Amino acid sequence: MKKIRKILATALCALLALVAVAGCASGPDLSGKTVVTLWAWGDDAEINAFTELFRDYNETNTDNIFVDFVKKPSASYYTTLETALGGREPPDLFYVGDSNVKRYAANYMEDLRSYIAESDVIDLDDIWGTLMERYIFDTETYRYSEDAPVWGLPKDIGPTVIYYNADAFAAKGITVISADDEDGDGQVTYNGNTYPARGYDPETKVFNNRIAVEWDLSGNSDFDQLNDLLASGTTNTATHSTEWAFYCSWWFCFGWSVGGDCVQFVETDDPAYNGGYYEFTLDNDLPNYMVLEDGVAIDNRTYAEGEFVDYYSLDYMAEHSSDTARLVSEGKVKELPSIRDAFEYWVGLFGDGTSPKPEDFSVEVSLFINQQVSMFVEGRYNVVDFRENCDFAWDVAPLPKYTDGVEAGHSGSMCLGMSKKSSVKDAAFKVIEYACGPVGQNALAETGFNVPNQISVATDPNGAFLSSTQRPYNNEVFLRAAEIERGGDWTYVSDDAWIEIWAPTLNGPVLNGGTSVDALFNTYKGDVNEKLREYTLR
Amino acid sequence: MTNLRELRKKRKRFTREDAWGLSLASLPIIGFLVFGVVPLIFSLYMSFCSTDGFLIENMHPLDGNIFGNYAAVVNDPLFWKAVLNTLYSLVSLPLTMVLSLVLSVLLANKLVRMRKLFRTLFFLPYVCSIVALTTMWRTVMLNADYGVLNAFLGLFGIQGPAWLTDSAWFMPAMIVMGVWSGMGFQIVLFSAALTNVNESVYEAAALDGANAFQKFFRITLPAISPTTFYVLVTGLISGLQEFTRFQAINGVSSNLISPTGPDNAGLTIVFYLYNYGFNNTTGMGIAAATSWLLCIVIAVITVLNFKLSNRWVHYD
Numbered sequence: 001m002k003k004i005r006k007i008l009a010t011a012l013c014a015l016l017a018l019v020a021v022a023g024c025a026s027g028p029d030l031s032g033k034t035v036v037t038l039w040a041w042g043d044d045a046e047i048n049a050f051t052e053l054f055r056d057y058n059e060t061n062t063d064n065i066f067v068d069f070v071k072k073p074s075a076s077y078y079t080t081l082e083t084a085l086g087g088r089e090p091p092d093l094f095y096v097g098d099s100n101v102k103r104y105a106a107n108y109m110e111d112l113r114s115y116i117a118e119s120d121v122i123d124l125d126d127i128w129g130t131l132m133e134r135y136i137f138d139t140e141t142y143r144y145s146e147d148a149p150v151w152g153l154p155k156d157i158g159p160t161v162i163y164y165n166a167d168a169f170a171a172k173g174i175t176v177i178s179a180d181d182e183d184g185d186g187q188v189t190y191n192g193n194t195y196p197a198r199g200y201d202p203e204t205k206v207f208n209n210r211i212a213v214e215w216d217l218s219g220n221s222d223f224d225q226l227n228d229l230l231a232s233g234t235t236n237t238a239t240h241s242t243e244w245a246f247y248c249s250w251w252f253c254f255g256w257s258v259g260g261d262c263v264q265f266v267e268t269d270d271p272a273y274n275g276g277y278y279e280f281t282l283d284n285d286l287p288n289y290m291v292l293e294d295g296v297a298i299d300n301r302t303y304a305e306g307e308f309v310d311y312y313s314l315d316y317m318a319e320h321s322s323d324t325a326r327l328v329s330e331g332k333v334k335e336l337p338s339i340r341d342a343f344e345y346w347v348g349l350f351g352d353g354t355s356p357k358p359e360d361f362s363v364e365v366s367l368f369i370n371q372q373v374s375m376f377v378e379g380r381y382n383v384v385d386f387r388e389n390c391d392f393a394w395d396v397a398p399l400p401k402y403t404d405g406v407e408a409g410h411s412g413s414m415c416l417g418m419s420k421k422s423s424v425k426d427a428a429f430k431v432i433e434y435a436c437g438p439v440g441q442n443a444l445a446e447t448g449f450n451v452p453n454q455i456s457v458a459t460d461p462n463g464a465f466l467s468s469t470q471r472p473y474n475n476e477v478f479l480r481a482a483e484i485e486r487g488g489d490w491t492y493v494s495d496d497a498w499i500e501i502w503a504p505t506l507n508g509p510v511l512n513g514g515t516s517v518d519a520l521f522n523t524y525k526g527d528v529n530e531k532l533r534e535y536t537l538r
Numbered sequence: 539m540t541n542l543r544e545l546r547k548k549r550k551r552f553t554r555e556d557a558w559g560l561s562l563a564s565l566p567i568i569g570f571l572v573f574g575v576v577p578l579i580f581s582l583y584m585s586f587c588s589t590d591g592f593l594i595e596n597m598h599p600l601d602g603n604i605f606g607n608y609a610a611v612v613n614d615p616l617f618w619k620a621v622l623n624t625l626y627s628l629v630s631l632p633l634t635m636v637l638s639l640v641l642s643v644l645l646a647n648k649l650v651r652m653r654k655l656f657r658t659l660f661f662l663p664y665v666c667s668i669v670a671l672t673t674m675w676r677t678v679m680l681n682a683d684y685g686v687l688n689a690f691l692g693l694f695g696i697q698g699p700a701w702l703t704d705s706a707w708f709m710p711a712m713i714v715m716g717v718w719s720g721m722g723f724q725i726v727l728f729s730a731a732l733t734n735v736n737e738s739v740y741e742a743a744a745l746d747g748a749n750a751f752q753k754f755f756r757i758t759l760p761a762i763s764p765t766t767f768y769v770l771v772t773g774l775i776s777g778l779q780e781f782t783r784f785q786a787i788n789g790v791s792s793n794l795i796s797p798t799g800p801d802n803a804g805l806t807i808v809f810y811l812y813n814y815g816f817n818n819t820t821g822m823g824i825a826a827a828t829s830w831l832l833c834i835v836i837a838v839i840t841v842l843n844f845k846l847s848n849r850w851v852h853y854d
Binding site for chain 1: 590591592593594596615616681682683700702703704705792793794795796798800801802803813816817818819820821
């Protein structure tokens with residue numbers, strides 16, 4: 001027994017010694033190097049791509065910089081990050097999403113303007129404008145302005161599009177074509193045939209994956225007819241029949257298509273606020289108006305063609321109904337549905353069987369992968385998953401748009417931010433240049449995970465993004481989406497507490513059919529406005 | 539007498555050995571003071587402050603209404619929803635206690651074979667990570683489409699509900715899971731208590747003609763009442779602080795289901811304060827106030843429990 005104990009004790013000592021020695025094992029030689037710590041989180045494919053990228057950088061850069069790329073667990077990332085940023089040794093660089101950048105900017109992040117001004121690599125004009133608008137803002141009002149600080153440089157953009165099940169379309173006799181109406185004559189040519197320039201033509205059952213399918217409030221729009229055709233009632237993966245036609249968990253592409261929004265900024269001289277406060281406007285039932293020619297003056301403001309009449313002039317338009325009618329009849333403005341009508345149209349999709357109700361599923365992407373839904377709205381970041389798991393033909397198409405409205409939607413994005421406390425800021429910015437510049441962006445594009453943040457890199461026909469031979473083939477749709485899509489409503493202020501007041505009821509009882517939209521607004525509008533006012537209090 | 543005085547003098551002298559002993563014994567006390575009492579006092583101070591992020595330098599006592607954070611909490615309908623949800627989830631406590639007691643009594647019966655195996659099986663969930671268990675329930679048991687629970691209901695022709703995505707069924711699902719995972723520990727406690735009941739009392743009762751039910755309600759229950767009381771008090775305290783299961787269960791991958799469950803059906807009091815503290819830019823003060831309110835409620839309930847225990851807990 002004693003002998004066994006002795007052997008065990010010796011073995012244990014040896015093991016401990018081994019562990020200690022292993023702990024002292026030498027890492028890379030960092031003598032004379034400037035170490036830049038970078039915290040990240042994300043999808044395995046993306047993390048692997050960045051790990052490779054920085055391995056190359058560490059071996060080849062001539063600035064003696066070593067990037068310590070640290071992957072953090074996604075679930076607790078922001079809590080850990082904020083704790084570290086408030087501490088003594090924060091990471092020099094870190095990922096921060098467009099939904100959180102407004103929370104961290106003032107307290108923890110470095111304004112990058114002076115670095116960008118001296119950079120030969122970063123050209124803000126070559127980055128999608130819709131992206132930079134969420135990283136350039138004033139920290140008191142959270143609003144974009146050209147001369148506001150730049151708080152981060154985007155490392156990606158994930159525009160939302162419709163992922164469609166091409167096999168399900170074929171099973172319903174729908175022909176898919178892919179052609180732009182380049183000359184604007186209302187017709188497109190595909191494989192020698194001419195078709196009307198429509199996203200979907202119910203008569204011929206032709207679906208053009210380059211043109212947005214249109215919806216309106218008649219109940220008989222192209223979009224409605226396409227949905228009716230695709231929703232067969234039961235899922236059958238053998239025949240590619242889907243139970244539901246369309247699924248989009250955001251109202252943005254519907255509401256923004258008619259020119260409305262869920263909040264507006266009210267400018268005020270009230271000293272209690274930093275220049276104004278936000279107001280919840282998703283319930284507004286006044287029609288929106290789009291200006292059709294330059295120089296139209298309404299309510300003391302002159303508009304350019306294509307602009308929407310300011311939210312706070314909609315009351316004026318209603319009060320001056322005869323003037324409004326004249327502007328419409330003269331073709332100077334056109335009337336569009338209210339934001340509320342558009343919102344209710346989207347809610348209605350869940351009630352009429354077009355879309356699955358939230359209680360019908362627990363894993364959203366499975367709706368598409370398991371062929372339960374024919375058209376599924378998601379971001380570019382789902383491509384990797386769909387490439388791996390979809391056992392059917394699929395591609396992408398633009399988001400639906402209101403028949404007389406504009407194409408709209410939201411994109412996701414993550415930026416690289418620099419800590420205010422970093423002691424190696426110049427070196428850290430060189431790392432940003434590398435990751436957010438052409439080298440990093442091409443490497444990321446190869447994973448399929450996202451669209452490059454730089455327009456020249458994304459639109460390069462020989463670049464990794466457009467030259468990809470894997471699905472989706474219709475990548476141009478992402479480029480158009482990147483150009484027009486903005487940040488979701490979670491990017492408006494420093495956190496989403498104002499959304500969490502009403503969204504759980506919308507996403508639960510309302511979309512499940514147990515509560516009306518009226519009840520939603522009646523219950524929460526006051527609380528939401530109260531919360532919104534807190535964000536810009538002095 | 540002189541010897542005694544000398545001895546006392548000797549004892550009063552602070553020896554090197556005493557210093558060592560004291561320094562070693564003081565380590566956990568210092569740990570408790572630094573990591574327990576100081577944060578406690580700090581959180582109390584924070585509950586009267588406005589906060590901005592995690593930065594202490596941005597924390598300032600509230601202007602005007604010093605109880606502003608407390609007022610914000612009690613005036614927040616979401617807080618009261620969290621209170622109701624927490625109370626609803628406490629339904630699992632009596633259910634667990636009754637089932638554990640019944641199973642303990644069955645396992646105490648010498649006619650039951652493989653009692654040790656059953657005890658081990660029942661105890662297993664207790665030694666497993668609560669996050670792992672919750673993930674298992676989420677993916678294997680409660681999934682509406684391919685979950686075991688709905689497959690079982692399907693055997694009887696019952697269409698199972700969408701446990702985790704329907705707000706009406708979310709809490710019942712959590713209660714079922716809570717009962718399952720909580721039984722193991724209580725079975726061990728009740729089993730130990732049952733073995734300590736004096737056999738001669740049962741024999742005397744049998745001689746007086748008592749039946750099994752009378753023996754159970756008149757002898758067993760009073761005899762194990764200290765254990766029942768312990769289970770009740772600790773169960774109530776941990777039940778009022780429910781968080782981990784509710785946070786881990788919501789790996790529902792849907793943009794339409796918030797982390798607090800469908801229509802906030804899984805928002806407990808601690809989850810509420812966690813959200814305020816970590817997901818809200820200026821929420822640390824409100825989170826601290828909520829935690830102190832919860833602390834007061836738990837203290838009151840525990841004191842009441844002890845007061846009322848005189849009526850039904852028998853220590854001899």
